[in-house]
Amino acid sequence: MERNSNLKRHLCAIIMICLISELQSQTILSQPKSITKKEGESADFTVTLYEGDPRTTVTWYKDGILVDKYDPRITYDEEEREKGQYTLRIASLKRSDKGNYNAKCEIYSQGDINTQNAELTLIEIPAEKYPICTTWKNTYNIMDLVNVTCVSENINPQPNLKFERRKTNSSILSNETNIWISMEFRAVPNLNGQSYTCRQFGDRLSAEYCEITLNVTNKINVTILEQEDKLYDVGNIIKLHCIGNYSKRANFSWFINEKKDISKYSNMLEIKIDKDMNDGDNVTCKIIENSPEEGNASVSLRINSNELTEEEHPQRVCSNVEVHVSSIGSIIGLLATITVILITILLNLMYGTYHLYKIKKNKPDKLLVQHALLPRSSTRITTVSDDPPDSSIQESPENVL
Structure with missing residues (x-):
């Protein structure tokens, strides 16, 4: 008995669907159609009935919720109702407008008939301020880590970002509100005044650009590190390391008392204390990046003169x-x-x-x-x-x- 009851219910549902479809086919001449629009454009949904009856009313719904006909962007266009044509027009589309729309037709002689759903797909447009080019610092010193970032809005569909004439393997990163790409590199003197341009583009999007200019100082900070901090005797070897914010192109020169050139082309130096050296002698490291950008540092030798032998x-x-x-x-x-x-x-x-x-x-x-x-x-x-x-x-x- 229960099985027969379920079978009867299914048969009734099928019959009702067929009757409704037949009724719609006899009443609705054309259904609302799905459309794709850009953000800011207008969208129209139209239903056409076989007969135009002044007593017929049409109400529009979005995702099952009544469309607010008092919204200044919303228009119920019924100028062609004598021909059975009813239109919902939405001006200045916003992201909240995307969804499924259908019409409920209250026909005097036939009752209520609902149209099929029509989907509004919206191509979102980033806000006018995007893209935005940013960097961590206003001014960089030589060999600082530079970060240049291009930021846009996280929308659907997602736009593309690319630095013009720059090779970068950076993929697009995102959070709930933004997307971005970045470049990182070391600052060198010849990057001062260099501009970086980012392009934002996508399907049915006009290309937009942003640009940023780097400021790199020509100051080279130099420090000399000693392997050991001690008092040296004659015959000992002092190991010095010249470090600073220099690039691979930098040249090095070492001097004793700023007169005697003792080494070139290396940031490492070993000095053997001999009889000609005195306590307090200055050792200077000079770094030259791109003339005239240069920097230098000095350190005083600490030599134990009391331990000198007769030969020394x-x-x-x-x-x-x-x-x-x-x-x-x-x-x-x-x-x-x-x-x-x-x-x-x-x-x-x-x-x-x-x-x-x-x-x-x-x-x-x-x-x-x-x-x-x-x-x-x-x-x-x-x-x-x-x-x-x-x-x-x-x-x-x-x-x-």
Whole structure:
């Protein structure tokens, strides 16, 4: 029984559809047609009935909701109603207007008849301000990361964006409201004043453009990094690294005390401390991008001059030699004086000892003088000698007092 009941319901539904279709075919001469329009244009939906009856009324619906006939953009055109023609006209289409439209025809002699749905497809147009070209900074320094972005509105169908005369693999990114493409690269001096143009285009869209100009300063910031921060001794090697906002085209020059050109074409430098270098000597790195754009930086060498050897510092060697020679000369003079004095004293002692020894050995009594035998009124001095008396010499009477 239940199966038979379901079958009857289906048969009734089919019969009603057929009757309605037959009624529509006998009543509606032409159905509203689906259309595609651009945003801002006008759209017309028209239904034509077989007979024009003044008592017939037509009401329009969008997605099942009654169209507001009091909207100034909406017009119910019934000037041809005597011919059975009724038109819904929408001016200045907006994105909210897209959807399905149908008409409800209230025919006096036949009742209510609904038309088929007609779809309004809208080609959305980006707002007049789009596309917009932007960049992160107003002014870039050399080797800053530059980002140029072209932005448009996220609409349907989605427009195309492209940088003119620029190769970029950037795909279109999007969120709920916007789409965009970007380019990223390093700033170099010759990009100063360079313009970038983005084109917005698409199906049934007129091409629109935006442009932006880069400002790149010619200032090169340079820094010298030392591998080790310490006091260097003669023979040590100092490793220096010249870094800065330079490009691959940059040229490098290294100087000591801004006079001696010691290296070119490399941002790395190794210096071996030698005897000609002094504590506080300046090492300068100069970077040249595109003349006259350049930058430089300097660093002072920290050399331990107290650790220099005689071979490494000739001036100090001479000073040391003079000090040593002067000290040795003084010591030798003092020793010579002491030696002469000691030799003199030793010779005197030896001579006195030897002389006393001779006297005591040979004639010790000759030194005795008998003063008592001599007259009081006279004094006689007798000299004792080891030599034999000279017979030719006799005492003179004048020598006897």
